[in-house]
Amino acid sequence: MKVSIEINGTTVSEEVEDRTLLVHFVREQAGLTATNIGCDTTSCGACTVLLDGESVKSCTVLAAQADGHAVTTLEGLRGEDGDLHPLQRAFREEHGLQCGFCTPGMIMASASLLDHNPKPTRQEVRDGLEGNLCRCTGYHNIVNAVMNASGQEVTR
Amino acid sequence: MIPVEFAYRRVSSVDQALAAVAEHGDDAKLLAGGQSLLPLMKLRFAAPEVVIDIGPLEELRYVRAEGGEIAVGAMTRYHDLHHDPVLAEHAPMLAHVAGSVGDQQVRHRGTIGGSLVHADPAADLPAAILAVDGVLVARGPAGERRIPASEFFQGPFETPLAPDELLTEVRVPVQDGAGWAFEKFTRRAIDWAIVGVVVAGDAVSLINVGGTPLRASATEAALAGGASAAEAAALAAEGTSPADEAHATAEYRQHLARVLTERALVAAGR
Numbered sequence: 001m002k003v004s005i006e007i008n009g010t011t012v013s014e015e016v017e018d019r020t021l022l023v024h025f026v027r028e029q030a031g032l033t034a035t036n037i038g039c040d041t042t043s044c045g046a047c048t049v050l051l052d053g054e055s056v057k058s059c060t061v062l063a064a065q066a067d068g069h070a071v072t073t074l075e076g077l078r079g080e081d082g083d084l085h086p087l088q089r090a091f092r093e094e095h096g097l098q099c100g101f102c103t104p105g106m107i108m109a110s111a112s113l114l115d116h117n118p119k120p121t122r123q124e125v126r127d128g129l130e131g132n133l134c135r136c137t138g139y140h141n142i143v144n145a146v147m148n149a150s151g152q153e154v155t156r
Numbered sequence: 157m158i159p160v161e162f163a164y165r166r167v168s169s170v171d172q173a174l175a176a177v178a179e180h181g182d183d184a185k186l187l188a189g190g191q192s193l194l195p196l197m198k199l200r201f202a203a204p205e206v207v208i209d210i211g212p213l214e215e216l217r218y219v220r221a222e223g224g225e226i227a228v229g230a231m232t233r234y235h236d237l238h239h240d241p242v243l244a245e246h247a248p249m250l251a252h253v254a255g256s257v258g259d260q261q262v263r264h265r266g267t268i269g270g271s272l273v274h275a276d277p278a279a280d281l282p283a284a285i286l287a288v289d290g291v292l293v294a295r296g297p298a299g300e301r302r303i304p305a306s307e308f309f310q311g312p313f314e315t316p317l318a319p320d321e322l323l324t325e326v327r328v329p330v331q332d333g334a335g336w337a338f339e340k341f342t343r344r345a346i347d348w349a350i351v352g353v354v355v356a357g358d359a360v361s362l363i364n365v366g367g368t369p370l371r372a373s374a375t376e377a378a379l380a381g382g383a384s385a386a387e388a389a390a391l392a393a394e395g396t397s398p399a400d401e402a403h404a405t406a407e408y409r410q411h412l413a414r415v416l417t418e419r420a421l422v423a424a425g426r
Binding site: 020042051112 | 158159161164187191195198199207211235259265
């Protein structure tokens with residue numbers, strides 16, 4: 001079927017199999033490879049993107065379900081000055097990544113979390129990111145990064 | 157992992173959905189939020205020939221107070237239930253349980269109707285609806301029918317809905333002032349319950365101690381007879397038949413049912 005998705009502000013229209021997953025459409029049709037495929041079983045959150053502004057696991061959404069909708073991937077995040085988004089800057093400043101594989105998903109899940117709750121507590125950050133796994137177990141600095149990005153004091 | 161090939165169809169009204177299921181019958185599956193169906197299709201435990209996407213059915217996304225009842229549209233997402241002001245006022249237990257399902261991303265997609273018709277005995281919402289004596293409203297070629305939750309969950313993944321019926325609404329009595337609590341024991345934050353307990357007023361229901369969500373009848377009877385929380389909770393595993401598998405033995409699940417029931421009763425003020 002023909003699927004058209006506005007990805008990071010640009011409409012991508014491609015003929016794909018009906019069973020195509022959103023994550024494959026993003027990586028293969030749109031050529032945007034920041035979004036990783038981790039567990040492929042709705043557990044790890046590495047494939048998290050924003051669908052109409054809300055975080056979803058793109059391995060568990062059909063491309064067809066996103067037809068006519070808007071998707072944002074890590075490549076689509078920008079700060080107001082066109083440079084790094086506050087979450088990207090904060091993950092770098094706080095060393096919120098080790099191997100980096102979970103990072104795109106962590107940042108997109110954090111973006112959705114901060115959209116609903118702009119000043120979360122540390123516990124709310126941990127609860128909000130429960131659907132994202134870091135196999136390096138670097139959670140402490142990830143929480144620091146989200147607190148930093150939300151303009152709050154980072155208590156170590 | 158990708159599903160077996162299927163034909164995707166999208167519908168934009170309840171009438172179109174009913175026409176589509178009437179046409180395809182057993183060969184089709186309705187796709188709501190997809191957070192249970194798509195994983196099953198990727199694992200190839202499910203392989204429908206036709207997938208009918210009811211995602212666009214905005215007419216089934218609502219929470220309304222109607223007299224002494226709350227009506228919830230079947231396509232209302234967990235995220236919306238969790239933050240709904242009507243539920244916060246009249247059925248805070250339901251809002252809380254919806255906010256405990258899966259994770260943020262799953263709650264942005266998954267729907268109450270999808271969870272109920274999937275009828276997974278390890279799922280949270282079915283036990284919550286059973287605890288409050290909810291009524292499920294379905295539409296089919298013969299019109300609308302109402303099915304009490306106590307008759308809806310017939311076995312693991314088994315409900316009385318026919319292939320040409322669509323769940324449209326869930327109705328629950330207003331829970332104003334009733335004590336409530338939810339206890340869920342999981343290995344990781346986002347896992348299904350190994351065992352869970354919902355307390356809503358005088359009702360106690362159990363997650364994952366049998367093929368369907370179950371009311372803890374012996375516990376409820378003991379409470380009605382004036383038993384303490386501890387005395388009533390000691391009876392919570394009566395009549396249960398939990399699965400014996402890698403994550404937990406049946407005996408351990410029954411132990412958890414008693415422990416979590418006592419915690420939930422105390423938290424609910426019993």
